[in-house]
Amino acid sequence: MNRRSDVRSDGVRPIAWDPQAGCLCLLDQRVLPARVEWLRVSDCGAAADAIRDMVVRGAPAIGITAAYAVALAARNSYRVTATGWRDALNEDLTRLAAARPTAVNLAWAVAHMRGLFSGIDGDPFPPLLAEAERLHQADIAANRRMGALGAELIDTRCSVLTHCNAGALATGGYGTALGVVRSLWSAGRLERVYADETRPWLQGARLTAWELVEEGIPVSLIADGAAAWAMRSGKVAWVIVGADRIAANGDVANKIGTCAAAACARRFGVRFMVAAPTSTIDRDCPTGEAIPIECRDPDELLRFGATRTAAPGAEAWNPVFDVTPADLVDVIVTERGVVRAPDTAGIARLFA
Amino acid sequence: MNRRSDVRSDGVRPIAWDPQAGCLCLLDQRVLPARVEWLRVSDCGAAADAIRDMVVRGAPAIGITAAYAVALAARNSYRVTATGWRDALNEDLTRLAAARPTAVNLAWAVAHMRGLFSGIDGDPFPPLLAEAERLHQADIAANRRMGALGAELIDTRCSVLTHCNAGALATGGYGTALGVVRSLWSAGRLERVYADETRPWLQGARLTAWELVEEGIPVSLIADGAAAWAMRSGKVAWVIVGADRIAANGDVANKIGTCAAAACARRFGVRFMVAAPTSTIDRDCPTGEAIPIECRDPDELLRFGATRTAAPGAEAWNPVFDVTPADLVDVIVTERGVVRAPDTAGIARLFA
Numbered sequence: 001m002n003r004r005s006d007v008r009s010d011g012v013r014p015i016a017w018d019p020q021a022g023c024l025c026l027l028d029q030r031v032l033p034a035r036v037e038w039l040r041v042s043d044c045g046a047a048a049d050a051i052r053d054m055v056v057r058g059a060p061a062i063g064i065t066a067a068y069a070v071a072l073a074a075r076n077s078y079r080v081t082a083t084g085w086r087d088a089l090n091e092d093l094t095r096l097a098a099a100r101p102t103a104v105n106l107a108w109a110v111a112h113m114r115g116l117f118s119g120i121d122g123d124p125f126p127p128l129l130a131e132a133e134r135l136h137q138a139d140i141a142a143n144r145r146m147g148a149l150g151a152e153l154i155d156t157r158c159s160v161l162t163h164c165n166a167g168a169l170a171t172g173g174y175g176t177a178l179g180v181v182r183s184l185w186s187a188g189r190l191e192r193v194y195a196d197e198t199r200p201w202l203q204g205a206r207l208t209a210w211e212l213v214e215e216g217i218p219v220s221l222i223a224d225g226a227a228a229w230a231m232r233s234g235k236v237a238w239v240i241v242g243a244d245r246i247a248a249n250g251d252v253a254n255k256i257g258t259c260a261a262a263a264c265a266r267r268f269g270v271r272f273m274v275a276a277p278t279s280t281i282d283r284d285c286p287t288g289e290a291i292p293i294e295c296r297d298p299d300e301l302l303r304f305g306a307t308r309t310a311a312p313g314a315e316a317w318n319p320v321f322d323v324t325p326a327d328l329v330d331v332i333v334t335e336r337g338v339v340r341a342p343d344t345a346g347i348a349r350l351f352a
Numbered sequence: 353m354n355r356r357s358d359v360r361s362d363g364v365r366p367i368a369w370d371p372q373a374g375c376l377c378l379l380d381q382r383v384l385p386a387r388v389e390w391l392r393v394s395d396c397g398a399a400a401d402a403i404r405d406m407v408v409r410g411a412p413a414i415g416i417t418a419a420y421a422v423a424l425a426a427r428n429s430y431r432v433t434a435t436g437w438r439d440a441l442n443e444d445l446t447r448l449a450a451a452r453p454t455a456v457n458l459a460w461a462v463a464h465m466r467g468l469f470s471g472i473d474g475d476p477f478p479p480l481l482a483e484a485e486r487l488h489q490a491d492i493a494a495n496r497r498m499g500a501l502g503a504e505l506i507d508t509r510c511s512v513l514t515h516c517n518a519g520a521l522a523t524g525g526y527g528t529a530l531g532v533v534r535s536l537w538s539a540g541r542l543e544r545v546y547a548d549e550t551r552p553w554l555q556g557a558r559l560t561a562w563e564l565v566e567e568g569i570p571v572s573l574i575a576d577g578a579a580a581w582a583m584r585s586g587k588v589a590w591v592i593v594g595a596d597r598i599a600a601n602g603d604v605a606n607k608i609g610t611c612a613a614a615a616c617a618r619r620f621g622v623r624f625m626v627a628a629p630t631s632t633i634d635r636d637c638p639t640g641e642a643i644p645i646e647c648r649d650p651d652e653l654l655r656f657g658a659t660r661t662a663a664p665g666a667e668a669w670n671p672v673f674d675v676t677p678a679d680l681v682d683v684i685v686t687e688r689g690v691v692r693a694p695d696t697a698g699i700a701r702l703f704a
Contacts, residue, residue, distance in 0.1 A: 018462075027389070033429070122489060148367055194669070195666075196577070197662075198651060199575040199576060199577060200575050201686065202377070202662075203664070205653070205654075205666070207660065208668075209662050209663035209665075212666075213663050213664070218667075219382065219666050219667065220667050220668060220669045221662055221666050221668040222553040222610070222653070222668065223552050223576070223609070223665065223670070224551060225548070225607075225608045225609020225610075225612055225674075226608050226609070226669070226670075228611045228612035228615060228674065229478075229608060229612075229671055232611060232674070234677075256577045256578050256581060257576070258577075259580045260581075260612050261578035263615055263619040264612050266619075267615040268615070298573075301549060301574070301575060308386075309558065310383075310557040310561050310573055311385040311562035312565070313560065313561075314564075314565055314572075314573050315570075315571065315572050315573065316573040317572045317574050317578065317582070318574075318575070318578075319578055319581055322584070323584075325579075
């Protein structure tokens, strides 16, 4: 699992189950693109750490990782107590679900897997692993479906702008926003992708650019501040992003900077698309106000690696997500269909 | 000129004339805040290089540096030919004026100094140096006036957001946008400054944060992408920025990312102020369309120091300024007064 070719054998895949070793393999996204390294995870605590430390990131990828982590937790718990395994893993699962607060897919996956416990007789590992693998494959299929639906909305050959990484690396494979990009490219209707570098973690520079270069799709990296200028200069016709959580009214939590891109798109006549699976929709959140926004270590802004870049004595505020109001979103694309001008009724129709 | 205390003796000053050595001293802004180093410049070519390489940056500071550089050019030219010095320095001045394209203050200062040539009899250096020093002092006085005028517009204690560095370091001293910030702080009406880090050159993290920490003004550094979220979360009431060139209709060229901040401010109910001296206004540019936008080396985005951060094979587009349409600007503050809801008539009134 540690040769570059493994990454490419079936497209970029950030998550893989190793049946020989019986462990989960996570492509370490902290060190890309400089190094392609896999982290081997064989218990739930290590998976929670990997999510918290952003070895794996992106709402769907976090959800899939969590599903495998629940299977690992059950395996280890069952080895200790064949009758009491359900109770014994409660603490692990609570910690796992809390590893990062904003993406709803994490809590969704843990709850979904936990919902299977009562129906399990005997060793819980085989059925839970099978379900994690099913979710993983279903995510890739959903992304391919979203890619097709999203690309259909763009009928003229054009360039698009994306923010952060909502690609294969953020999902089981293929990607949400970059799934649309891949479909558009296959259809011959994509000129070029402008990728926001996405400070402070540089997901755009490190991950999105890497994925697109691997696919041979032309990509121009830009400073986050240049997105509005790319729009105003007529360089892009669409902004396409993913989502970490979508409220019942269509408000979209996504990487910090998304809300700015949406406001600028509206102002400068560029269309704004969100591509996300329905597992990202949190119908218990009536609006974006209810979505918890993670703030990470100020050092992500104050330092670059070991080098302090900011003036000594300066503080930093480092929210890593923001909420784009639904009225700035032109269309949400899910595996169940598209919602134009999203609102509560439109989102509800996806679940009817 | 190389001890830290020299910087503080009369507030932060990025440009100083050394009468003993007969040379211009420029605070090297490329290495701040890690090191306080001064570059000594004794000819026009070295000054042009310093402007191009961003030893000194910020529209007013570039203008002042250019004024001193013209005096140096004349001194050196006069040494070669006491009668033909005006012709002999033409090439130097053309190169100087072209060192960076966007800030109009550079061309303005060169033209202004050149306009004095015909009235000079004998050694041109003393009168030209005196004029450069006068422009330098006038810039500081203009900044203090703008600071007072801008602060008057903000009657409730609040926090503000700024982009890039329009501070003492970008001017002769005191600053334009940060001049307003300093005045507001002196008046007890400033809570905190949110400073965009300002990729790719990190003027916010390196320069604005440094200036504000030196003054004891509370500063929180944020990712450029977080500016909209700071506005939408109600953290700031005003955005205050400087300008590199203002067109006759009030369109504002400033650091890349300014246009996004203005669009988000309008959308999220935050007011948007531009503070800039009238030397920044280019009445020969009818609108922002006519302002040349500098694109710099893609490596500023693809690398961090010696480290390649972006995926190998990725390209980058690195425009370092953008144009904010006048209708997104609530008020322009100059040393001659303020222009609310700027348009061609409002800008013209400043020169009536």
